Amino acid sequence: MGDVLSVVTSLIAGSIRVSIPIAFAALGGTLSERSGIINMGLEGTMLMGAFFGVVGAYYTQSAWLGLLVAMMAGALCGLLHAVLTIRFKCEHVLAGVGINVLASGLTVVLLQMIFNAKGKSCEVASFDMITLPVINQIPVLKDILGQVSPMLILLAIAMVGVWFLLYRTVFGLRARVIGENPEAAGSMGINVYRTQYICVILCGILAAMGGAYMSIGDIHMFSRDMVAGRGFIAMAVVIFGGWHPVGAWLGSLLFGLAQSLQYRLQSGSIPPQLVQMLPYIVTLVVLVFARGSKHRAPAAEGRHYYAKGEQ
Amino acid sequence: MTQQKRISLEKLTQNTTFLSAIALILSLLVSGVVMMIAGYSPIEGYSAMFTGAFGSVDNLAQTLGTATPLIFAGLAMAFAARGGMFNIGIEGQIIAGAFPAALVGAYLQGLPWFVHIPLCFLAGMIGGGLWAMLAGFLKNKLRVSEVILTIMLNYVAQYLAEYLANYQFKAEGMLVRTETIQPSAALPALIPYSRLTTGIFVALAFAVFVWWFLSRTTPGYQMRAIAQNPYAAEAGGVNIARMNLLTMFLSGALAGMGGAVEVMGVHGYFIVNMTSGYGFDGVAIAVMGNNTPLGTVISALIFGALRAGSTSMNRMTSIPGEFIQVLQALVILFVSTPGIVRAMLRKRNFKKNDQKKGA
Numbered sequence: 001m002g003d004v005l006s007v008v009t010s011l012i013a014g015s016i017r018v019s020i021p022i023a024f025a026a027l028g029g030t031l032s033e034r035s036g037i038i039n040m041g042l043e044g045t046m047l048m049g050a051f052f053g054v055v056g057a058y059y060t061q062s063a064w065l066g067l068l069v070a071m072m073a074g075a076l077c078g079l080l081h082a083v084l085t086i087r088f089k090c091e092h093v094l095a096g097v098g099i100n101v102l103a104s105g106l107t108v109v110l111l112q113m114i115f116n117a118k119g120k121s122c123e124v125a126s127f128d129m130i131t132l133p134v135i136n137q138i139p140v141l142k143d144i145l146g147q148v149s150p151m152l153i154l155l156a157i158a159m160v161g162v163w164f165l166l167y168r169t170v171f172g173l174r175a176r177v178i179g180e181n182p183e184a185a186g187s188m189g190i191n192v193y194r195t196q197y198i199c200v201i202l203c204g205i206l207a208a209m210g211g212a213y214m215s216i217g218d219i220h221m222f223s224r225d226m227v228a229g230r231g232f233i234a235m236a237v238v239i240f241g242g243w244h245p246v247g248a249w250l251g252s253l254l255f256g257l258a259q260s261l262q263y264r265l266q267s268g269s270i271p272p273q274l275v276q277m278l279p280y281i282v283t284l285v286v287l288v289f290a291r292g293s294k295h296r297a298p299a300a301e302g303r304h305y306y307a308k309g310e311q
Numbered sequence: 312m313t314q315q316k317r318i319s320l321e322k323l324t325q326n327t328t329f330l331s332a333i334a335l336i337l338s339l340l341v342s343g344v345v346m347m348i349a350g351y352s353p354i355e356g357y358s359a360m361f362t363g364a365f366g367s368v369d370n371l372a373q374t375l376g377t378a379t380p381l382i383f384a385g386l387a388m389a390f391a392a393r394g395g396m397f398n399i400g401i402e403g404q405i406i407a408g409a410f411p412a413a414l415v416g417a418y419l420q421g422l423p424w425f426v427h428i429p430l431c432f433l434a435g436m437i438g439g440g441l442w443a444m445l446a447g448f449l450k451n452k453l454r455v456s457e458v459i460l461t462i463m464l465n466y467v468a469q470y471l472a473e474y475l476a477n478y479q480f481k482a483e484g485m486l487v488r489t490e491t492i493q494p495s496a497a498l499p500a501l502i503p504y505s506r507l508t509t510g511i512f513v514a515l516a517f518a519v520f521v522w523w524f525l526s527r528t529t530p531g532y533q534m535r536a537i538a539q540n541p542y543a544a545e546a547g548g549v550n551i552a553r554m555n556l557l558t559m560f561l562s563g564a565l566a567g568m569g570g571a572v573e574v575m576g577v578h579g580y581f582i583v584n585m586t587s588g589y590g591f592d593g594v595a596i597a598v599m600g601n602n603t604p605l606g607t608v609i610s611a612l613i614f615g616a617l618r619a620g621s622t623s624m625n626r627m628t629s630i631p632g633e634f635i636q637v638l639q640a641l642v643i644l645f646v647s648t649p650g651i652v653r654a655m656l657r658k659r660n661f662k663k664n665d666q667k668k669g670a
Contacts, residue, residue: 084648088648091647094647097643098641098647102644105633106636108631109345229462232459233463276470277466277470277474281467284449284467288453
């Protein structure tokens with residue numbers, strides 16, 4: 001009995017850990033899509049975050065400063081996406097694809113330049129687990145949440161923050177109106193572009209934090225193309241999370257579960273290739289079942305808005 | 312600058328070929344700057360690239376051979392785009408076409424080449440087509456963007472093929488690959504020991520087919536109508552769900568042909584990771600070719616040269632070949648954002664005007 005319990009607790013603990021990067025990116029994606037901008041570049045932004053987190057930690061010897069550098073890189077990616085899609089009316093998906101390809105190439109080129117290596121960086125300063133005071137005393141719970149990465153706490157703050165921003169502030173209300181009908185928002189005197197810029201840049205910062213968790217929060221180094229589709233999974237999570245921050249977090253946990261099951265199964269007799277397929281199959285299956293939900297995409301998502309006087 | 316000249320410049324920026332050319336030049340310039348910042352010499356890099364792409368008959372063959380699957384990938388993306396679909400799953404569809412083509416090529420024996428080769432093509436087209444159609448089907452059912460569906464299917468195709476090549480269909484030896492195809496299924500090389508095979512003629516023939524289909528057939532017309540305005544098309548009696556399936560099937564079939572030609576011409580078997588990055592190359596190529604068949608072929612040739620050149624740049628200089636990805640990303644961004652090029656040209660105009668006024 002005790003055995004089963006320890007398997008379950010370690011599975012849950014693993015799921016939470018694995019869900020962190022996807023959850024950060026999905027929160028960002030939720031914010032951006034709520035304001036009407038599809039961010040396909042989540043994948044590349046996460047990769048940049050993972051890389052610049054390591055670069056920052058390498059030069060400053062501090063994981064926290066590494067995270068800050070990652071966030072700045074993420075803000076830049078967000079700004080790039082915003083300028084392309086909002087200012088220059090680039091097709092949202094194409095801008096995202098461009099950012100992804102750029103990140104994939106640029107990180108390898110810079111890896112060569114800074115670490116003189118093709119595949120991996122060296123090990124750098126990383127986040128240590130912290131012990132949570134009260135929870136550490138509660139029996140079963142302490143095995144799950146007794147010792148956590150500080151980035152899990154940041155994630156919790158980010159989730160509450162995004163929820164508060166979207167549903168409890170004037171800014172969030174405006175962003176949601178813009179996502180549904182930017183023309184109406186514009187005629188009400190809302191600054192559509194500024195709101196969208198802020199949402200997309202925040203999205204970049206959040207996605208980069210997710211990427212940074214993968215490198216300096218988990219394996220202490222960067223390895224090329226380490227994000228491996230998690231940004232795309234985060235986009236799917238945004239959809240079946242119903243474009244809501246709490247939904248995004250719950251959806252990410254589901255993926256965490258699929259992925260930590262994957263790690264467990266990998267030691268078994270099932271061929272590893274089939275096990276590696278699991279998260280992607282789960283995404284497709286969940287999308288099939290999420291079909292009945294009442295949520296729908298923001299009406300103006302992916303569309304271009306022209307302010308008065310623009311052609 | 313006179314008023315007239317300015318107007319003609321405005322007009323020029325409406326011309327998509329001109330914009331693509333400017334975007335390519337800009338991308339080369341900007342990635343040259345990136346090279347410089349990274350501490351390499353762009354002149355050395357680009358000249359190594361140029362030699363690698365065009366320096367000798369063998370290099371030229373390498374360029375054309377590399378361009379062959381890229382033509383298919385670009386056509387697949389362009390075809391879907393003309394039908395109003397974003398097919399980002401070309402990579403998976405190439406795999407879904409390459410694998411069955413490799414099996415048909417290896418296990419059907421005793422056929423003459425003029426039967427065997429078309430059968431392999433057919434296997435590739437059906438494999439890639441059905442894989443893409445699955446995304447189209449799910450899109451119709453779920454009303455979820457095909458972008459996310461095709462991307463997920465990319466990963467599924469990749470791992471599924473890896474699994475099959477590791478277990479059921481593994482050939483003897485160290486490599487994770489399928490059995491070698493029969494000689495009757497092989498596409499002959501035009502230049503011995505190069506990637507350039509008769510596959511390039513097949514690719515060009517398919518480009519002509521795409522042009523004919525889009526501009527001369529009823530389904531082609533309906534497809535374009537959906538892309539322009541789905542509501543109007545529906546009101547005009549077009550069955551959008553069915554057309555989406557057809558668009559995705561044919562787009563996937565084109566991608567699958569790319570996989571089949573790569574197996575039958577270059578490798579002789581399916582091997583894991585043989586298609587790395589072709590899918591996103593296809594996106595860049597179609598965007599740069601403005602989604603037309605001719606434009607796609609021309610940009611695929613340019614990308615073939617860049618890819619072939621970057622391999623030799625990687626070998627001859629210390630510059631990592633991944634620079635090609637930076638360049639490729641810039642091409643996607645610049646071409647799909649004509650506003651940037653227009654804004655730059657306009658600014659230059661204003662500056663010149665100001666200087667005139669000052670003088």
